[in-house]
Amino acid sequence: MGLELYLxxxxxxxxxxxxxxxxxxxxxxxxTVDLLKGQHHSDDFAQVNPLKKVPALKDGDFTxxxxxxxxxxxxxxxxxxxxWYPQDLQARARVDEYLAWQHTALRxxxxxxxxxxxMFPVFLGQRVPPEMLASTxxxxxxxxxxFEDKFLKDQDFLAGSHISVADLVAITELMHLDLFLCQxxxxxxxxxxxxxxxxxxxxxxxxxxAHAAIMKAKDLPxxxxxxxxxxxxxxxxxxx
Numbered sequence: 627m628g629l630e631l632y633l634x635x636x637x638x639x640x641x642x643x644x645x646x647x648x649x650x651x652x653x654x655x656x657x658t659v660d661l662l663k664g665q666h667h668s669d670d671f672a673q674v675n676p677l678k679k680v681p682a683l684k685d686g687d688f689t690x691x692x693x694x695x696x697x698x699x700x701x702x703x704x705x706x707x708x709x710w711y712p713q714d715l716q717a718r719a720r721v722d723e724y725l726a727w728q729h730t731a732l733r734x735x736x737x738x739x740x741x742x743x744x745m746f747p748v749f750l751g752q753r754v755p756p757e758m759l760a761s762t763x764x765x766x767x768x769x770x771x772x773f774e775d776k777f778l779k780d781q782d783f784l785a786g787s788h789i790s791v792a793d794l795v796a797i798t799e800l801m802h803l804d805l806f807l808c809q810x811x812x813x814x815x816x817x818x819x820x821x822x823x824x825x826x827x828x829x830x831x832x833x834x835x836a837h838a839a840i841m842k843a844k845d846l847p848x849x850x851x852x853x854x855x856x857x858x859x860x861x862x863x864x865x866x
Contacts, residue, residue: 629654632682635839639693640681641798650706709788724792735769789827
């Protein structure tokens with residue numbers, strides 16, 4: 627059996643892996659894991675990834691979790707063009723720096739914003755305290771400013787003049803928020819110019835293909851009682 631990628635394109639990290647593999651012509655078998663149906667909690671999937679999260683990779687007898695680890699594994703195994711994960715020490719360090727920062731900063735902030743501004747009130751029918759939402763949006767704005775000032779600066783891409791895996795991780799996160807509710811690019815010209823460069827580097831067709839699922843997800847019906855029960859622990863975490 628060749629390379630298998632377990633993905634749900636509703637997931638931002640899954641889209642980054644999907645775009646990277648497709649753009650670099652990496653042959654793989656797509657194994658769709660439907661998050662909304664809870665398929666990531668199945669016994670079969672747990673054998674691939676005991677963490678019960680997507681994305682996951684299976685390469686023969688080798689399995690791997692976590693999107694960043696998967697992206698770097700693919701870049702090394704398939705010897706993708708250097709710009710994705712540069713050999714130059716300092717350029718690679720810039721990619722690593724962003725990947726380390728985003729997981730507990732921008733990604734966390736985007737997730738909280740999405741759930742508090744849309745998923746709780748629309749999908750789950752649960753009120754979010756206005757002061758909590760205001761605090762979350764202020765933190766998102768702070769993270770976006772850091773993204774522009776600290777990481778993007780006056781460069782074309784996060785690691786310099788060429789696209790890298792850092793840009794894929796960033797764009798899939800920000801597109802998720804922008805397409806659902808916030809239109810964050812519209813109010814930030816520097817961010818919008820970067821988005822256009824990333825889309826052009828990836829290719830418009832592939833970019834749109836990867837994001838098609840979340841365009842449809844905007845019309846999801848409200849969650850039923852069973853789904854709400856499953857999400858209770860997550861809800862409590864995000865409302866703390």
